[in-house]
Amino acid sequence: MKDKKISIKESFNLGKGWNLMIFAILAMLVTNAGVNDGLNVALPAIAKGAGLDYEVCLAMGTVAGFVGVAMMLVIAKFRDRFGGRKVSAVLFIIFGLTFYFLFLRAANIVMYALSQCIMVSCGQGCFYLCTGPMQSDWFPRKRGVVNGISTIGANIGTAVLAPLMTFLLGRAEYKVSLSVFAAAAVVLGIYAFVTLRDNPMDAGMYPDNVSKEKYETEYKDISDKDDYVSDWTISKMLKCKEVWIAAIVPGFITLGLLGIITQFVQRNVYLGLSTDMAVGAMTVAGLIGIIGSYGIGYIDTKIGTKKACMIYCGVFAFGILLNLLASFWPPLVYASIFIVGFSLGGSTNMSLSFPASIFGVLDYPKVNGVIFPINYCIGCLNFVVNAVVMKLTGSLTGAYIVFFCLFLVNILIVAATEEGKWDKLKHPELMNGGEKKQ
Structure with a gap:
């Protein structure tokens, strides 16, 4: 495959790959609501409402991180067997259910710690082990710029999650107001299953959204990738x-x-x-x-x-x-x-x-x-x-x-x-x- 440089206009010409971009951006945003930026607002509300020790809850983030590392090895195995699309969908549905039934309704430190372990594993595992490799498959030449687009969800989270969650908490108690993120995660899981495909060819698109002629002349070296182990x-x-x-x-x-x-x-x-x-x-x-x-x-x-x-x-x-x-x-x-x-x-x-x-x-x-x-x-x-x-x-x-x-x-x-x-x-x-x- 020839290594040609692309223009800014061409970098946004992603075709059906925008389904993957939308999912990745929103998935990172929703993940951060439960395990990163969102904890600045959500955790004080949960700790106060459930009578939990804030500092102990905060320390569970480190525990969840290392548990997540072990789970990512398992997630990678499932990804290899079932494909990124199906695993992404399942992970985000699990994330949403965990957010609603464990995270927001944690009555003790065990429930809270378990929620963090599951959400870190599902959220990070989905983005880095499923959608990340899918982006490389869909856009072998545009990989860098596509990664740049897909990761803006984290930056959006840094900018908007704190004021958004503060606004929601002002409208209803945290178990109700913050459940919007749980619902969003489940919807994203369904969206992933319906719209995503592991291979762009399965979606009726050639890699990098190029024409058939260009694919046949410049992408011959990856045309048999599906047969590779x-x-x-x-x-x-x-x-x-x-x-x-x-x-x-x-x-x-x-x-x-x-x-x-x-x-x-x-x-x-x-x-x-x-x-x-x-x-x-x-x-x-x-x-x-x-x-x-x-x-x-x-x-x-x-x-x-x-x-x-x-x-x-x-x-x-x-x-x-x-x-x-x-x-x-x-x-x-x-x-x-x-x-x-x-x-x-x-x-x-x-x-x-x-x-x-x-x-x-x-x-x-x-x-x-x-x-x-x-x-x-x-x-x-x-x-x-x-x-x-x-x-x-x-x-x-x-x-x-x-x-x-x-x-x-x-x-x-x-x-x-x-x-x-x-x-x-x-x-x-x-x-x-x-x-x-x-």
Whole structure:
């Protein structure tokens, strides 16, 4: 397949692939209502209404993260057997039922912890293990920009979930008002089953929404993809250096992003902003992140994932540096809010795109079943880093320095990594170790 660059106009020409984009955007938004941004509003209401300890409930997020890692290995197996469409539909129906019957009606810490474990597993597993690989299948050339579009749901969540959920809570008690997200999840599950297809050809569309003529001349190397069976085993993956690199790089990005953004309000208040201004800055950052999500994805498609990842890490590191320097010159905090906000969308994008750029469209779905859980484990350490540094130094400055250094290390790792090293479409000789269905 020829590696041609695309225009901005062409990047939005996704045809029936917009069904997948709509699902991915809304799925990430609804997921964040139950396990990420939405907890800023929902958890205090649930803890107060059910008489639960807020701090203990908050700690269940870390437990759910590691339980989710184990469940993602199981979800990947189901995805391989039944396909991303069916598994996505089932996962989101389970998510919605859990949101309504366990999360909103948690009467004790066990019910709340169980709800978080299920919702983290279903929400993250659906996006990263089902729709992510589907996007790579549907849009092999437009993968970067498509990832950028599909991930804006997270940024929309950062910008709108807190005020939206606050508005809903003002209209009725949380068990009733927030149930809209449970209903939305079930509807999304049904939508996925009805509209999504694992392969664009099954939907009557050629990959990247190209014409039949273009497909037959430029996409011959992926035309028999459906007959391919990956030869990657878990043992082989764990022994492969690039598997660990493909997990560590986005893992460091996720660790840095979560470490920065979960304490962004507290950090900016420390730098002199009022609480209201610091909270408003989060909304602004989320809105800017919508632009950043597409922008980073477009750069990915335009110049390649390796260069895009290095640029992204450099930009994010610069934003963190400005925030650190704001301790000496406060106006820099505003510039840091803009740059960090722009960088919000790149974390999810690179979690999808970077592994695919190394292993290619043929093996990416299989290897990502191991890569993403490792990536997610690294990201979950953000709470530990912030807590330890706060304990040792009494401020978040040390943690921000750690995250700044991680992004610089990432640049060096990516620079030394060969793009497409295990991509069998680029290196047909690797097919000797593969297997074809009979």
